[in-house]
Amino acid sequence: MNNYLANIHNFGSPVKRVNETYRHGMSLREKFDPGVCGIIPIKQLCIRKPVKYEYNYSKTVFRIPSNKRSNFWPAFCLIRIDVPLHKMKTRYGILIILLISLTGLSAQQAPRKIRNQAFTAGEKLEFRVFYDAMLTGKVTAGYASLEVKDEIKTINNRPVYHVVGEGRSRKAFDWFFKVRDRFESFFDTEAFIPYLFIRRTKEGGYVKDDDVRFDHKREYASSRTALKKIPAHVQDIISAFYYARTLDFTDAKIGQNFPVPFFLDDSVYVSVIQYHGIEVVKTSLGKFRCMKFKPMVATGNVFSNPYPMTLWITDDDNRIPILGESAVVVGSVKMELTGFSMLANPLEAKIN
Numbered sequence: 001m002n003n004y005l006a007n008i009h010n011f012g013s014p015v016k017r018v019n020e021t022y023r024h025g026m027s028l029r030e031k032f033d034p035g036v037c038g039i040i041p042i043k044q045l046c047i048r049k050p051v052k053y054e055y056n057y058s059k060t061v062f063r064i065p066s067n068k069r070s071n072f073w074p075a076f077c078l079i080r081i082d083v084p085l086h087k088m089k090t091r092y093g094i095l096i097i098l099l100i101s102l103t104g105l106s107a108q109q110a111p112r113k114i115r116n117q118a119f120t121a122g123e124k125l126e127f128r129v130f131y132d133a134m135l136t137g138k139v140t141a142g143y144a145s146l147e148v149k150d151e152i153k154t155i156n157n158r159p160v161y162h163v164v165g166e167g168r169s170r171k172a173f174d175w176f177f178k179v180r181d182r183f184e185s186f187f188d189t190e191a192f193i194p195y196l197f198i199r200r201t202k203e204g205g206y207v208k209d210d211d212v213r214f215d216h217k218r219e220y221a222s223s224r225t226a227l228k229k230i231p232a233h234v235q236d237i238i239s240a241f242y243y244a245r246t247l248d249f250t251d252a253k254i255g256q257n258f259p260v261p262f263f264l265d266d267s268v269y270v271s272v273i274q275y276h277g278i279e280v281v282k283t284s285l286g287k288f289r290c291m292k293f294k295p296m297v298a299t300g301n302v303f304s305n306p307y308p309m310t311l312w313i314t315d316d317d318n319r320i321p322i323l324g325e326s327a328v329v330v331g332s333v334k335m336e337l338t339g340f341s342m343l344a345n346p347l348e349a350k351i352n
Contacts, residue, residue, distance in 0.1 A: 022318045039204045111158075111191040112233070118245040118319045121161065122342035124149045124322060129167070133331025142169040142179055144335065146241075153186060157196040160186045163238050177204050185238035192243045197236035197263075212236065212263065226266040235262040244273060245319040249291060272296040280351065283325050283336050287351040288322050314349035 101159035124147040130140045149162040162184065167181040184198040194214050201208040212223045214230065221230045235243055240262045249259055252275040261270045276292040312323045320343070324335040340347075 112188045114192040114246050116246045117317050120344040121148050122150045124341045126339035127335050128338045129335050132334050141173050144226045179203050183238050185236050187239040194236045194239040221263050288351045290314050316349040317344050319346040
C-alpha cells in the first residue's frame, strides 16, 4: 500500500524535486477553474513509472502560492490512494479534485466588501482648470472630466466599474503647454480594487502610455515595462479617488490622516489624505458645505511641501469635489466643479 502514497507536501515552490512511488501510468485530464483557491490551472497530469519529478512554474501539477501555503497544509500533507492507479476509476479522480477544491475554497479569504453610497454607474463630473491671480484674474487653462460608465463590466468573473478621466488644455494654451490626458480604471464594484489601469498622457513634450494589470491573488502588477510586487488592496490613481469617497469621516479629527496606497510608474506609493474640518465654499455653482482635505504628494522638483494642495469635498453622501487649489509662485491654480449628472444622492451640501 505504501507504493500508492502521494507525498505532495513539498509542492508550492517554483522549483522542487519530490520522490513519487507510482507504479503504473496514468493520464488524468481535468480543467480547473483558475479562480479556485489560487491553484494555477492545468489541463493534463501525466504520471509514469517511479521517477523524480521536477516541478517548475509552467509545469507545476498543483502549485500553491507561498502566501496561501499555510492555509492548504492540512489538505496537502498526504493523500492516500487505496487502489492501483491503473485501475482507478474516474470517480476517484473527481473525489480527489473536489476534496482539493473545497478545502481551498474554505481556506481562501473572501474579497472585502466596501460599503458605497457615494456614487453609482452613470455619474459624470466636469471641471474647469484655471489660473487665479490678482493681476490676471481667473484665466481658464483647460478642462477635465470624470465619468463612471453606465455599463457594469466583468473581469475575472467579478463586476467592475469602468471610469474614464480626461484632461485637456484650451486651444489658446496649446502653443504654450498642450495637454491631452486620458486615464481609465476598471475596479471591483465591491472590493474597490483595480484589475486594469490604462494611461495615455501627453503633456507638453512628455508622453507616457501604459497598461497595468493587477493580480491581487498573487499580489503583483504588470505594466508595459515591469512586473512588481504590490500590497493588498493597492489602488491606481483613479480608483484611489473613488475609494476615498467611500471612507467614513463622521468622527474624523482635524489633522487626522487616512492612508491610501496606489501604484503608478511601476512603483507603490502611500498617499495620505489629511482632514482639516468643515468649511463653506463659494463657486460659480453656488455655496456648498464642504469637508476640507490636504492630500499628500511626493516632494521634489514640483512641490517642496508634502501637502501643497487643498480639496473641498461636499459634506453629504455624494462626496464630490467642489474645488481644488494649489499655490504657485504668484497666485494659484484651481480646479472647480462646473457640472454634474447622475448623482447617487440629493446634493444636500448645497446651501443656495
